[in-house]
Amino acid sequence: MPCTRPLRALASEKALPYWLILPTIVYVAVFFLVPVVQALLLAFRTQDGQWTTRFLMRMVQDIQFGSALRFTLLLLAIVVPLQLVTALFIALLVNTRFRGSRTFLYMCAIPLGISDLAAGLIWFSLFTQHGYINSFLYGLGIIERPIFFLSAQNTGWVLGSIVLAEHWRATAIVLVILVAGLQMISRDYLEAAEVFGARPWQRLWHVTLPLLKPSLQSALIIRTILALQMFAVVVAMGGRMVPVLAGEAYYWYYLYRNANVASAYALLLMVISALLAWGYLRFLRPREVHS
Amino acid sequence: MRRLSVLLLAGLVASAATVVAASDLTFMSTQMRPITEAEWVRTVLLPPFTTATGIPVVFLGAEEPELTNRILAEFEARRGSLDLVGDLHGNFLVYYNALKDLGAELVQLEALGDRTLARSFVELGRIGGAQVYIPWMQATYVLVANKKALQYLPSWADPTTLTYDQLYLWARNIFEATGEQKLGIPAGPRALLHRFLHGYLYPSFTGAQVTKFTSPEAVLMWEYLKDLWQYVTPSAPLLDSMDTALLSEEVWIAWDHTARVKTAVMERPDDFVVLPAPAGPKGRGVITVLAGLAIPQTAPDPARAYQLIEYLTRPSSQVAILEGVGFFPVVAEAAGAVPTGGLKVLADGVAVQSASPDLLVSIIPGGLGARGGEFNKVYLDSFTEIVIRGRPIQEVLAQQGALLDALFRETGAPTPVPDVYLP
Incomplete structure (x- = not known):
């Protein structure tokens, strides 16, 4: 029969991997590629099907664009390294397997389960005029009247509060990845280094960190992309004082009802994410081991 | 035993389906959207209407874009599920084409004799030659x-x-x-x-x-x-x-x-x-913020939607709305009913x-x-x-x-x- 040959080819062992990745490909196509293409069309085409850069120009020339870009990159540059260092420190601590280290790890991971808006509101209630911090300081007699941590006169304070909240909320994701990475490093390497007389600091620098590179890479990519999307915490604590790109995309879509300009913002975020991810992949590539 | 439970389940599903399909009136509004206000509409404002007419009302609070998109989508599809819409004057200008002309209903309302709708507001509701909405309430x-x-x-x-x-x-x-x-x-x-x-x-x-x-x-x-x-x-x-x-x-x-x-x-x-x-x-x-009530052209049941408009523009309902959510009446007869306490201070x-x-x-x-x-x-x-x-x-x-x-x-x-x- 003529149709058996292709059928047999489809059922062959060679085809099996393709069958196995098919669901992923379909998933990515439906939930990622199609929306990306739609966003591209929205950002670059008018309703009557004309190609245009009008929406892109509208975004770039918008009065909030410069500040939004600046604040997004600034927060990224502060939050991500800070989280990486903290997470690495806690991960190394957990990896010493001290008594109660598991409980400690779970406690550190609690913020992972809290939605970002809820986290923003929790920190807002700490910093606001009649919030916990002001009440505490007032109760101790340290201040006479509340300090306005979150006000337009104090953008530095506002940024600091956002960094603190974001640090508390999202360090755990980096931590979990690094702990998993550390646990995959075989003890043999460390013991060998010890035999050769490497001090703890040298073991960390020359053995643990290089072997942790793949995990660091994944953690950095995930965390950077999430930091670019940072939005709810910023809105809860910074209102309109601290505009960010993701927030502008939301405002344009929801408040200003312009899906075209909102898509332009979304695409910009995607391009920045892709560039940074490419950078991490390029510059944090684990070195080949030469024998 | 198992067959009995299956039968019971089927019966439940069937009756639930008929309740939803047969008699619910869907009322979507950009006003009274905050959760406490929406709850007030569902538990205080609408139950007397349902008791008197036997018409259960589903009240849905919606943000402006959500409501606008839904009405326009239903209009384009020539099939709708919204019976009544509550929105602000300015928003009606966006989708007035999708709404029914309520000229006859306005005459019917005013013929009842117990309510005088503010003339300037009725005029604002005439858009593109049709009475697009009936004034509902105002705020400032x-x-x-x-x-x-x-x-x-x-x-x-x-x-x-x-x-x-x-x-x-x-x-x-x-x-x-x-x-x-x-x-x-x-x-x-x-x-x-x-x-x-x-x-x-x-x-x-x-x-x-x-x-x-x-x-x-x-x-x-x-x-x-x-x-x-x-x-x-x-x-x-x-x-x-x-x-x-x-x-x-x-x-x-x-x-x-x-x-x-x-x-x-x-x-x-x-x-x-x-x-x-x-x-x-x-x-x-x-x-002056003016909210109105409108019926989409695609409304499944415009006659009963009118009944709800009649209820919501009654002087007693207008005073209730002022007391419940602080929107002020658009009906002259209601303005005279002086509330007390904080509401009086506000009014x-x-x-x-x-x-x-x-x-x-x-x-x-x-x-x-x-x-x-x-x-x-x-x-x-x-x-x-x-x-x-x-x-x-x-x-x-x-x-x-x-x-x-x-x-x-x-x-x-x-x-x-x-x-x-x-x-």
């Missing part, structure tokens, strides 16, 4: 002051005929006496600051909402606002409404929408006074404001279609740049004014009230 924005603040009012000023200059002196006196910035203007991400800018300050200083955007009078207005902002509470950029700030006494004087100060005035009616918004050189600029304040001889009424501009949000953005961005970031006024106004011009040119939106009355 006022000043609320803690009585503790009154002693700091300049001695020669009358709080019921306040001017913006007097407001400035008042806030400054309080700051000098207490060391605190006690004036509240909501400027949070979901606040109504843009209404204060285009409907209160602009008309009061320039006589127009839009057409005098970059005028020398507008520059003076922004200089005034920058000065005033020294005495506005530093947390204003995070405050979406003034209720809690008034109750916690973080602010003593606050401007906001009546619905957003209502909780404070209701909770402590003896501590607050409700005052008309201040006047500027061109008059006392005030926005009296609104009445004094409406009766001010120098009143300059604005309607939120309509006809901007899907780009109404960008209109708000022009004013909010100007505010952020001039007042928060301290950029030169003329420079910002030139840039934002060009956007505003383009917005009206590209959408063909009509010149709003009161700009049309300018010589």
